[in-house]
Amino acid sequence: xxxxxxxxxxxxxxxxxxxxxxxxxxxxxxxxxxxxxxxxxxxxxxxxxxxxxxxxxxxxxxxxxxxxxxxxxxxxxxxxxxxxxxxxxxxxxxxxxxxxxxxxxxxxxxxxxxxxxxxxxxxxxxxxxxxxxxxxxxxxxxxxxxxxxxxxxxxxxxxxxxxxxxxxxxxxxxxxxxxxxxxxxxxxxxxxxxxxxxxxxxxxxxxxxxxxxxxxxxxxxxxxxxxxxxxxxxxxxxxxxxxxxxxxxxxxxxxxxxxxxxxxxxxxxxxxxxxxxxxxxxxxxxxxxxxxxxxxxxxxxxxxxxxxxxxxxxxxxxxxxxxxxxxxxxxxxxxxxxxxxxxxxxxxxxxxxxxxxxxxxxxxxxxxxxxxxxxxxxxxxxxxxxxxxxxxxxxxxxxxxxxxxxxxxxxxxxxxxxxxxx
Ligand SMILES: Nc1ncnc2c1ncn2[C@@H]1O[C@H](COP(=O)(O)OP(=O)(O)OP(=O)(O)O)[C@@H](O)[C@H]1O
Ligand SMILES: [Mg+2]
Numbered sequence: 001x002x003x004x005x006x007x008x009x010x011x012x013x014x015x016x017x018x019x020x021x022x023x024x025x026x027x028x029x030x031x032x033x034x035x036x037x038x039x040x041x042x043x044x045x046x047x048x049x050x051x052x053x054x055x056x057x058x059x060x061x062x063x064x065x066x067x068x069x070x071x072x073x074x075x076x077x078x079x080x081x082x083x084x085x086x087x088x089x090x091x092x093x094x095x096x097x098x099x100x101x102x103x104x105x106x107x108x109x110x111x112x113x114x115x116x117x118x119x120x121x122x123x124x125x126x127x128x129x130x131x132x133x134x135x136x137x138x139x140x141x142x143x144x145x146x147x148x149x150x151x152x153x154x155x156x157x158x159x160x161x162x163x164x165x166x167x168x169x170x171x172x173x174x175x176x177x178x179x180x181x182x183x184x185x186x187x188x189x190x191x192x193x194x195x196x197x198x199x200x201x202x203x204x205x206x207x208x209x210x211x212x213x214x215x216x217x218x219x220x221x222x223x224x225x226x227x228x229x230x231x232x233x234x235x236x237x238x239x240x241x242x243x244x245x246x247x248x249x250x251x252x253x254x255x256x257x258x259x260x261x262x263x264x265x266x267x268x269x270x271x272x273x274x275x276x277x278x279x280x281x282x283x284x285x286x287x288x289x290x291x292x293x294x295x296x297x298x299x300x301x302x303x304x305x306x307x308x309x310x311x312x313x314x315x316x317x318x319x320x321x322x323x324x325x326x327x328x329x330x331x332x333x334x335x336x337x338x339x340x341x342x343x344x345x346x347x348x349x350x351x352x353x354x355x356x357x358x359x360x361x362x363x364x365x366x367x368x369x370x371x372x373x374x375x376x377x378x379x380x381x382x383x384x385x386x387x388x389x390x391x392x393x394x395x396x397x398x399x400x401x402x403x404x405x406x407x408x409x410x411x412x413x414x415x416x417x418x419x420x421x422x
Contacts, residue, residue, distance in 0.1 A: 006193060010186055017179055024175055031168050035161045036071075043074055046094040047152060051076045053090055058082075072157035076150045077111070084108045084118035087150055092122075104154045111147045124156075198372035198387065205386055209253055213246035220246075260371070260388050263395050270313040270399055277317070277349060277420065278308040281340055284321045291329055297336030299325075305342040305349050307422045312400050317420075320396040323389035324353045324416050330383050331414070332357030348402075348421040356413040365406055369394040393418075 044066045051063035058080055067075045091106060103124040108117045154160070220239045228236070262268060285299050292299055310317075328338045332355055339354045360368065360375055367373045374387040393416075397404045401421055408414035 003193065006189065013182065013186075017182060020175065021179070024172055028165075028168055028172065031165055032161060035164055039157065039161055040068060042098045042100055043095075043152070043154070044068070046091075046098050046100065047074055047076050047150075049094045050087070050090040050150070051078055054078060054082050054086065055080060057086075069151075072154045074152045076152075078149055079111045079147045081146060082108065082148050082150070084120075088120060088122075091152065102154055102156055102160050104152055106150060106152045109149045109151060111149045117146070117148060195372075198370070201374070202372040202386055205384075206253075206257065209384060209386070210250065213250045213253075216246045217243050217250075256386065256388060260392065263392070264371075268316075268395070268399060270316065272311050272313055274309055275312045275314040275317065276308055277310055277351065278303045278305070278342065280314060280318050281321060281342070281351070284318055284325060285340065287322060288325045288329055292336055292338070295329075295335055297329065297332070297338070299336075299338040299340065302339065302341045305344050307344060308342065308349060310349060310400075310420045310422050312420065313396075316396045317400070320393040320418075321351075321353075323393055324418075327389060327416075328353060328355035328357065328414070330385070331355070345419060347419050349419070351418040351420070352415055353418075354413060354415040359410045359412045359414055360406070360408040361410045365408060368406060369404070 047066045048063065051066070055061065055063050055078065060080060064077045067077065069075050087106065087108060091104075095101075095104070101124055103122060105119065105121045107119040109115065110117055220242045223231070224236075224239055224243075231239070281301065281303065285301060289299065325338065325340075329336045334356075337356045339352075341352045341354070343350045343352070364375045368375075369390050371391040372387040373391070374385060394404055397418060397420075403417075403419045405417045406414065407417070
């Protein structure tokens with residue numbers, strides 16, 4: 001699938017999902033408002049019935065309609081000398097009849113100045129048998145009876161309504177699950193896509209890298225085959241040397257690819273033995289020394305660790321160190337200046353390899369240890385490589401229960417830090 005096609009699918013599918021989610025949201029709010037209306041209705045009918053009964057008891061006319069002051073706050077304007085315990089009893093009875101078993105608070109207020117005369121919290125369910133709740137009695141009723149209003153509050157109204165929308169939670173949950181699966185699938189597809197692209201780059205790169213020595217060997221052997229007698233001994237040696245070195249290069253390259261394949265199949269067999277990392281560092285530095293000399297660069301060793309003995313596979317660790325030094329040299333435009341430092345740390349031995357080369361932008365750093373990854377440089381690839389070095393380093397460090405981290409700034413050089421348990 002082409003990148004464009006994937007993008008179109010991604011956008012369309014995301015749009016469809018957004019539409020679906022919005023529809024669900026609209027339905028959810030609608031369902032909520034329907035449930036809320038039903039709740040309000042039940043409370044209002046119950047309160048009307050309470051008011052009517054209270055007022056008829058006092059020989060008064062019908063009550064005023066129930067007012068809803070806030071979403072969960074209902075007021076019955078009675079303006080009558082009612083008895084709080086009777087209010088409580090009637091509320092109990094009427095709410096119960098309408099299946100409203102939620103906790104509520106009610107208050108009896110003086111209708112003239114709105115002061116609370118009596119208040120009580122009634123807990124949810126089985127109220128008939130229940131604890132009495134905490135009542136506050138502000139004023140004893142003395143002398144001429146005052147005129148009261150009754151207010152009822154349902155503190156848990158929203159929770160109750162949400163609880164009644166069970167079906168909606170299941171369907172929303174299912175929808176979210178679909179979104180999650182979709183996101184995961186897309187993530188996987190994009191990852192696969194990226195890997196395929198990297199692999200294609202790698203194959204192009206590899207073909208190119210193999211072609212150069214093959215061509216060189218071909219040309220040299222052609223000359224040797226056709227006119228060996230006309231060649232001077234020096235030129236003969238030069239051609240032989242060329243064939244030999246190009247063949248070595250070819251072999252090394254094939255070896256690296258094979259090594260990667262072995263690692264991929266999980267067959268990396270480590271031969272662990274006590275290894276002196278300092279000696280290893282000195283040896284690998286010597287291996288890059290000729291290349292550094294050629295570019296008039298220099299390498300400084302600062303080996304401060306007191307415990308440099310680790311239990312490791314010396315060949316693989318040496319390869320990993322070489323890979324880092326190779327990068328430090330390759331990715332320096334001016335004369336390479338490399339510093340190697342070791343230090344004791346809590347987790348073991350720390351090795352830091354620092355260069356002053358081109359550096360790596362922050363945004364690319366998280367991909368560095370991915371197989372085949374090379375920092376994109378447009379179409380110019382003046383530094384050759386397969387993007388295998390760092391993924392190898394990472395694999396080797398993992399196999400030794402070590403760590404590798406990178407710090408870098410564009411044009412500010414790079415520092416790779418390895419930590420190996422001693
Ligand atoms: N010291 C460094 N300075 C700047 N960039 C670096 C450095 N080390 C690695 N990189 C970037 O990280 C990429 C991945 O490095 P890695 O060693 O895995 O591959 P490579 O050097 O391109 O190829 P290979 O090591 O397989 O020959 C490189 O292509 C380069 O862009
Ligand atoms: Mg490399």
